[in-house]
Amino acid sequence: MIDLRSDTVTCPSVEMRAVIAGAPVGDDQFGEDPTVNQLQELVASVLNKDAALWLPSGTMANQVALRVLSHPGDDVIVSRESHMVWHETGGGAANAGVQFTGIGQGGLFSISDLVTAVKPREHMVYPPTTVVAIENTHNRAGGIVFPQQRVDEICRTATELGLTTYLDGARIWNAAIATRRPPAELARPFDLVSAALSKGLGAPAGTMLAGSHDRIAQCVRHRRMLGGAMRQAGILAAAGIYAVQQNCDRLGDDHKNALVLGEKLIGSQFVDLDLETVQTNILVFRLTEASADAQTVVNRARERGVLALAFGPRTVRVVTHLDVSREACEKAGDILLQVLESN
Numbered sequence: 001m002i003d004l005r006s007d008t009v010t011c012p013s014v015e016m017r018a019v020i021a022g023a024p025v026g027d028d029q030f031g032e033d034p035t036v037n038q039l040q041e042l043v044a045s046v047l048n049k050d051a052a053l054w055l056p057s058g059t060m061a062n063q064v065a066l067r068v069l070s071h072p073g074d075d076v077i078v079s080r081e082s083h084m085v086w087h088e089t090g091g092g093a094a095n096a097g098v099q100f101t102g103i104g105q106g107g108l109f110s111i112s113d114l115v116t117a118v119k120p121r122e123h124m125v126y127p128p129t130t131v132v133a134i135e136n137t138h139n140r141a142g143g144i145v146f147p148q149q150r151v152d153e154i155c156r157t158a159t160e161l162g163l164t165t166y167l168d169g170a171r172i173w174n175a176a177i178a179t180r181r182p183p184a185e186l187a188r189p190f191d192l193v194s195a196a197l198s199k200g201l202g203a204p205a206g207t208m209l210a211g212s213h214d215r216i217a218q219c220v221r222h223r224r225m226l227g228g229a230m231r232q233a234g235i236l237a238a239a240g241i242y243a244v245q246q247n248c249d250r251l252g253d254d255h256k257n258a259l260v261l262g263e264k265l266i267g268s269q270f271v272d273l274d275l276e277t278v279q280t281n282i283l284v285f286r287l288t289e290a291s292a293d294a295q296t297v298v299n300r301a302r303e304r305g306v307l308a309l310a311f312g313p314r315t316v317r318v319v320t321h322l323d324v325s326r327e328a329c330e331k332a333g334d335i336l337l338q339v340l341e342s343n
């Protein structure tokens, strides 16, 4: 099977497993796991923030960030179709008690979209907007990169409006490689930033939150409250250190492989895809009305050895990652084309 469902399907390599096996560990809730501490210092330094915290998953990182940056009843502004709204089973509402306002198009929004959507505090009827979140890269928009100049301007405006800022940077590493900017530059304007270790970087688990000492101290408390504080987590943090040090630079290969797939797919009359949106490792394409629906296409592809995801009735997602080679992507592209054309 060529598994293009997600970059989360990546498995630890032999080298990563060796690092995991040799990791010195301790009780992280006493702050005594040297490997967790090392990873947290490494990521704080890579993102140029005061401190960083390891959490078991990106979903928990988002929940913790929401709890730290908002109060129940608040309004959180996000890009349309953000992960926090679509893929966290209502966690934002259940765990942080917030409501979301989705703005913009294609994973992006403008300052004017933001200013129009912000609801003032202390209004008789409005829920106060307290957070603006950006997802970079944007998953459901097809791995699109949020232009950094606009990110900087949005965060400046948000601060002037008294809002806090959050970067869902699950794939900040991909955005950094695609824009040739250091991750710290992408993280700079935000109060809190998440960065996943378990997606394109190939670690088995873990997402980091980074920010000021004060905010990270609050994150420690909320991680515990949500049941995410662990003990000898250095076993997992060791994989994270390996992932950050060894697997960032190669992400460009995944981006090139996504383009290889995209270039094949646009050869089909049944595919609606703008290659300009294939900027990183995620490819989301629409099926035209004349095509079979997304689930049928995905089922037929599976029968021929390619795994993809039906993202909507007529939308399919494929993701490239370190466990699929260029040759595998070319083969998968050919198979997907055959499946589409055999409509």
Ligand SMILES: Cc1ncc(COP(=O)(O)O)c(C=O)c1O
Residues within 6 Å of the ligand: 008, 056, 057, 058, 059, 060, 062, 083, 135, 137, 138, 139, 168, 170, 171, 196, 198, 207
């Ligand atoms: C943008 C984004 N944020 C957060 C997450 C959540 O990560 P996890 O699967 O580790 O909970 C994902 C997962 O794919 C994601 O794409």
